[in-house]
Amino acid sequence: MAVEPLLATRAQRGFFITVAEAIAVLVMVDEEVSFTSGYKTLSCYLALFALAELFELFMCYDALRLRNIIQLVGILLFHLALMVMAALQVEQTKTALVTRSEDDCATNFSEVNCTGPGTLWNRVEPYLIVAPCLIAASLLLMIFWTKQLYAEFGWAVFHIVGANPKMKAMYRWYQIMICLLKFDFFFFIGVTMQLLIVVLNTSSAEFGITIAAIPVVLVLLVFCGYAVQREIKWIMAISQVLMLAAMSYFYKLVRFYQPGSKAEYATTRATLTTFTIVAFLILFATFAVGLRCFSDFDRGLQPSKVNGGSSYTPVATKLDYFGGGGGGYFGSSGNMSQRQSSYMGGAPVGQRISIE
Template sequence: MFIEALLGTRAQRLFMATLLIQAIVVLVMVGITFRMVDEHVSFTLSGYKTLPCYLALFALAEVFELFMAADALRLRNIIQLVGILLFHLALIVSAALQVHQTRDALINGSVDCSDPTATDYLINCDVPGSLWRKIEPFLIVTPCVIAASWLIMMFWIKQLYGEFGWAIFHIVGANPKTKTMYQYYQVEICLLKFDFFFFTGVTMQLLIVVLSRNSAEFGVTIAAIPIVLGLLMGAALAVRREIKWLMSISLVMMLAAETYCELIYKLVRFYEPSSRDQYNTTRATLTVFTIVAFLLLFGTFTVGLRCFSDFDRGLLPSKLHDSNKRPKYSLSGNSSGNMSQRQSSYNGGTMLAPRISIE
């Protein structure tokens, strides 16, 4: 069996190519929509802030997904690839919701659509030749392209599963308990990465679309950014280095953020009568993002507890070796040597196939 370098196989290259092509097409569709609307309306008006937020959110999502895919291939992490598939599903939902939200932002009842001579008739009415009819095809193409790329990604991830499925063996050996502990560690690190995106997505929508700079909630949201980012980085460091005191603080802060910020405070603000109007054009997307962020944070907390219980049980050397020493790949010219003479640097003695040489 050969160990291929990053992007050294057809499956890896075509998986990344699928994501790259999809990202280009989606950003072009969103960019065209943004330009067409920008020619007719002012984005400084609160009702039209949905579109620049939509563009920024999808630009962030596509860059994040490309980074996560490259990182998963680099680490040979099949769990992270499955996470990318789930993240892609969330993108499909978000893109589909955006069609409805953009229509609500444009067709807002501010114009008498029964009078063709009314000002802004072709901007704020759903009639032939109107702005909405022009941008609707571009908005619909976006979720369709993302859905098609998701099906193609499933095929390539199936190929990559066969390619990467044995990689954990070379890191932790054949012990089933150690393998299970390492898999929980991988899930926790993967969840922390996705926590970062969804927190950033909710914050971006609140700051761009909803909140006034003079409001108390704007200040609270700004203040929460370094706290949450510090929490995520601290949790990642704690679980990797098995720092008990830091992991304890991270778990307590996760529970507090989950109870106050995500579930009670934000979701109630979206729907309570005193504040629901300011979330009118983004309520659906914000609700989806907030619920997903809550579920991810709850999952991170739960898996974090399991990882905490695995501290000091012999997994630390594998974590540190996996994160700090990447294998160098080369093909040995001598295929007739004794298998016992070829040891894995990952496991300090795990026997590998005769033609593998890992330095």
């Protein structure tokens, strides 16, 4: 059984196309609301969805390229989180737009701040409701395709690390670590984007600190990924310490509900709370898995980490084995011995007698 090229199978194409349909959700809502400073909550919502969709497409392509089933499962969970965020956004958008009571609107009607026919909320609400429904439908399709890709990608992992159960387990933890680092990036950017667009005053010190934290965290994630792949212990140790320090960012959650500051977060509190909690949990999981990967350093996996997924040498199929011209199964004993050697890690077996 050969390792199929990228997007060569029905399951791979089906998964990628299903993820790509999420772009329709953003286009659908953007038809009604433009990115203007007057609608900060809606601008933030659209910006988050744009980032999430681009990130998910990248993660999908990356998972298919690397034959990483762990990352596919992560995409399913991420898609579920998108559905929750889309559902939360319905009430948050209403809170941001509808700021006048019915009695006030009866005497002083406003297209933006009232409900009813002809208002902005009346035009946007159907799209906001349809968004989580479409995401839920696509999630079911993605689960179906992932089930089919599980067997296909299992062969690719065998191609990289062989049949040794310990090596397969170590490689699986490495895949989890790399996947978590990618999700750390998204959720950190997601929290930061909401704070910068909706909440923080550009003249405040907190705004400057938040901006300055972006390159620091990005460098941390990149160096951590490089260290775990190349098994560089001192960089990995520094990255682990910085992860512990970054968890102190969780104090932001308290500010969302403090009496003196909770009014600032009224229109984004639900999504900010969700993003912050998920970001903290993923960062903590990254730290824990990082320790596990650290313990696997210098145990023979490093070449597989560096070369895994970058190239796959085709493995002969049954058609190759029984082909003519001396290249069949029984007529190419030298090639067969090399294949057995590559999978078993030993010396090539002796040539077999040809019966052609």
